[in-house]
Amino acid sequence: xxAAAGIEEVPQMNLKINWKNLHGSKKTFRNGVYASVLAAVLxxxxxxxxxxxxxxxxxxxxxxxxxxxxxxxxxxxxxxxxELQTDVKAYYLAVSGQEDSNITxxxxxxxxxxxxxxxxxxxxxxxxTFAKKYDGASTGCVVLTTADNYDVVSYNDMYPMDLDAxxxxxxxxxxFDAENCLTAGIARVIRTTSYRMYELTxxxxxxxxxxxxxxxxxxxxAVEELNLTTAGSIPADADELIINAPxxxxxxxxxxxxxxxxxxxxKLLVVTDFTISTSHLDTVLAACGMTRQEGLLVETDADxxxxxxxxxxxMPSISSCEMLAGMTSGMRVYMPIAQGIVQSDDxxxxxxxxxxTSDQAxxxxxxxxxxxxxxxxEDPEGSFAVAVAAENTSTGARVVWxxxxxxxxxxxxxxxxxxxxxxxxxxxxxxxxxxxxAVISSKSLSAESLTVPNGAMIGLGLLFIFVLPIVCxxxxxxICLIRRRR
Numbered sequence: 001x002x003a004a005a006g007i008e009e010v011p012q013m014n015l016k017i018n019w020k021n022l023h024g025s026k027k028t029f030r031n032g033v034y035a036s037v038l039a040a041v042l043x044x045x046x047x048x049x050x051x052x053x054x055x056x057x058x059x060x061x062x063x064x065x066x067x068x069x070x071x072x073x074x075x076x077x078x079x080x081x082x083e084l085q086t087d088v089k090a091y092y093l094a095v096s097g098q099e100d101s102n103i104t105x106x107x108x109x110x111x112x113x114x115x116x117x118x119x120x121x122x123x124x125x126x127x128x129t130f131a132k133k134y135d136g137a138s139t140g141c142v143v144l145t146t147a148d149n150y151d152v153v154s155y156n157d158m159y160p161m162d163l164d165a166x167x168x169x170x171x172x173x174x175x176f177d178a179e180n181c182l183t184a185g186i187a188r189v190i191r192t193t194s195y196r197m198y199e200l201t202x203x204x205x206x207x208x209x210x211x212x213x214x215x216x217x218x219x220x221x222a223v224e225e226l227n228l229t230t231a232g233s234i235p236a237d238a239d240e241l242i243i244n245a246p247x248x249x250x251x252x253x254x255x256x257x258x259x260x261x262x263x264x265x266x267k268l269l270v271v272t273d274f275t276i277s278t279s280h281l282d283t284v285l286a287a288c289g290m291t292r293q294e295g296l297l298v299e300t301d302a303d304x305x306x307x308x309x310x311x312x313x314x315m316p317s318i319s320s321c322e323m324l325a326g327m328t329s330g331m332r333v334y335m336p337i338a339q340g341i342v343q344s345d346d347x348x349x350x351x352x353x354x355x356x357t358s359d360q361a362x363x364x365x366x367x368x369x370x371x372x373x374x375x376x377x378e379d380p381e382g383s384f385a386v387a388v389a390a391e392n393t394s395t396g397a398r399v400v401w402x403x404x405x406x407x408x409x410x411x412x413x414x415x416x417x418x419x420x421x422x423x424x425x426x427x428x429x430x431x432x433x434x435x436x437x438a439v440i441s442s443k444s445l446s447a448e449s450l451t452v453p454n455g456a457m458i459g460l461g462l463l464f465i466f467v468l469p470i471v472c473x474x475x476x477x478x479i480c481l482i483r484r485r486r
Contacts, residue, residue, distance in 0.1 A: 198234070234258075254280070318331070
């Protein structure tokens, strides 16, 4: 046997390529590349979208779902911020990691509304000498600054405690008053002019309480007492005078001084008690075109007096006018025990009704002898003015008369959440031809519990315990059967 014959013949290998499988692999690879590119594009798009969303104002990306709308700015604040022309920088003094989220979110809202407002946090640990530059500044406060002025809003002012609740029940209840404090603070730091209001004394007048003096302070108005008998004249620096519910009439000499002051373009606010005879003071007001409507006002429209109170406790309608520009929608004023004001048709003063009853009211003439407030045939009826503004465009004189002795009392003001104080602030700003800002009510920090009526408990129990689980079970069975048949 030859050597060649000893070599076994190797069978040929099957090298036929399966082009079908190769084509499928290429398709799979191509789909994978497409999927990877698509995922990368989607990832980049999400990153860009996230950057865009983060750049948007927080009012568009964060929703205020708090029960008392803690972070929703009022119309007053937004109007002030939109009209802001001065750069205001706020510094929030708080240790890093211990910030109050309520305050920071509210500051973000302010910054969203105006490019002239911005804020930064200052950590007292990192900046130990920062607070020393501002009187009254301490940890937790907000310092509002401009190029030439500053104002410190303390933490306690932003979180006032309800003293009535503490003394009556011993419980600590706080409200969130930061918006009112910050808006008032901004108004103070951008104001370049201050004013002086003299409060007449010597006739048993009611002194303005803190509710009203704080509002005037926010308007840049300082209050100082004035006794005309001892002073002998009205000071030259008097921007306005206020006579608040005197228990006695002014003297004839004082009436002459007041008349001369008004005729010379002065600003005068008078609050009177119709049970007190003030003939001399009435003469000053009559020269401005205003006289008394005899009788005691009685309201029959339920929308114009508080439920459960006498019909003589008025909640009059507020006129939409420049004198009360700071009275926001929904704000009310309270005028318990008032008398009407009659306006002259031929006065040289321009008269504007500020507060008025409904057209269903009447004036009870014989109120001193009446045992009830039932209307008699002699009692005039209709709409009566409770407060009137008079302006002499030639001399610049401005006079306001409120014919209700309780108009500027703290208890009255608190009954309408600061409405009466805001009215005074608005009038002071009208006197001084200044932009007005409103008093913003504090917001409660206590959330009301959600209660379910007993009648609905059974129905809701059946719905969540039986109906919904059975519906889900049936839906699952149907889906499984459909998939098996496929």
